[in-house]
Amino acid sequence: MSDKKKTILEVADVHLKYSFYRSQAMKEVILQRKRKEKKVFEALRGISFSLDSGMNLGVIGSNGSGKSTLLRVLANTLFPDSGTVINRAKSVSLLSLGVGFKPDLTGHENIYLNGLLLGLSQKDLKERMTEIIAFSELGDFIGNPVRTYSSGMRSKLAFSIAVNVDPDLLLIDELFSVGDERFKEKSRKKMESMILDDRTVVMVSHSMDMIRHYCQKVLWIEHGIVQKHGDPETVTEAYLKYMSTNNH
Numbered sequence: 157m158s159d160k161k162k163t164i165l166e167v168a169d170v171h172l173k174y175s176f177y178r179s180q181a182m183k184e185v186i187l188q189r190k191r192k193e194k195k196v197f198e199a200l201r202g203i204s205f206s207l208d209s210g211m212n213l214g215v216i217g218s219n220g221s222g223k224s225t226l227l228r229v230l231a232n233t234l235f236p237d238s239g240t241v242i243n244r245a246k247s248v249s250l251l252s253l254g255v256g257f258k259p260d261l262t263g264h265e266n267i268y269l270n271g272l273l274l275g276l277s278q279k280d281l282k283e284r285m286t287e288i289i290a291f292s293e294l295g296d297f298i299g300n301p302v303r304t305y306s307s308g309m310r311s312k313l314a315f316s317i318a319v320n321v322d323p324d325l326l327l328i329d330e331l332f333s334v335g336d337e338r339f340k341e342k343s344r345k346k347m348e349s350m351i352l353d354d355r356t357v358v359m360v361s362h363s364m365d366m367i368r369h370y371c372q373k374v375l376w377i378e379h380g381i382v383q384k385h386g387d388p389e390t391v392t393e394a395y396l397k398y399m400s401t402n403n404h
C-alpha cells in the first residue's frame with residue numbers, strides 16, 4: 157500500500173521551445189542569404205504538477221495547447237529547455253500514432269529495437285516477443301520491412317509493442333483503438349484493462365466523457381500554461397465553459 161502513495165512524477169517549471177524554419181523553401185532562401193531567421197515557438201511555458209503512483213491523470217486543452225509535447229517530455233523523447241522532470245517509473249511507454257519505426261527493418265526487428273528502447277531486457281524481450289507478434293495479428297508480415305506496411309498494420313504493431321511491454325507508467329496520446337473493427341475492439345479492451353489496473357496513466361483526450369470515466373485527476377493546459385489542476389468534474393467543467401466562449 158505504501159508503494160501506491162509514492163510520487164511517481166514530479167514536473168517543475170518546465171519550459172520547451174520548438175525552433176524551426178517556416179518551410180524548407182524558406183530555409184534555403186535564408187541559407188543562401190546567410191541570414192538566420194529561425195522561428196521559435198514556446199510550446200510549454202512553466203508546467204508544474206506531480207502525480208502519485210497508481211493514479212490516472214487526464215490532460216486536456218484546446219488544439220495546439222501543448223498536450224502531446226508534454227507527453228513526449230514525460231516519455232523522455234523531448235527535452236525541456238528549463239525546469240525539471242523527475243520520473244520514478246521503472247518503465248514508461250508512450251502510446252501514440254507515429255512512434256518511431258525504422259522503415260527498412262522488419263516488424264520483428266522493430267519490436268526488438270523498440271523493446272530495448274522502452275527498457276526491456278533481452279530476456280524479457282524474448283519472453284514477450286511471441287505475445288507481441290500474436291497480439292499484432294501481422295502473421296508472416298512480421299518478417300517484412302515496416303516500409304511495406306499499411307498504416308493500419310503499423311498502428312497495430314505500435315499498439316502491440318506499447319501494451320505488451322507492461323509499463324508502470326503508460327502515456328496515451330488520444331489513441332484508444334486502432335486497426336480494423338475487430339482489432340479496435342480488442343485494443344480498446346486491452347487499453348481499458350491497463351487503465352483500470354493499478355498502473356499510473358497519463359492520458360491526453362478531447363473526450364471529457366473518457367476523462368471523467370477513467371481519471372482521478374485532470375490537468376488543463378492552454379498555450380503551454382497550466383490553467384487548472386484538480387478533480388475531473390471541476391477541471392472539465394471549467395474547460396468546457398472556456399471552450400464555449402469565443403475569447404481565446
Ligand SMILES: Nc1ncnc2c1ncn2[C@@H]1O[C@H](COP(=O)(O)OP(=O)(O)OP(=O)(O)O)[C@@H](O)[C@H]1O
Nearest residue numbers: 174176197199217218219220221222223224225226
Ligand atoms: N516540431 C514542431 N515544430 C514547431 N512547432 C511545433 C512542433 N510540434 C508542435 N509544435 C507546436 O507546439 C504547439 C503544441 O503542439 P502539441 O502537438 O503539443 O499540441 P496538442 O495540445 O497536443 O494539440 P492537439 O490537441 O491538436 O493534438 C502547437 O502550437 C504546435 O504548432
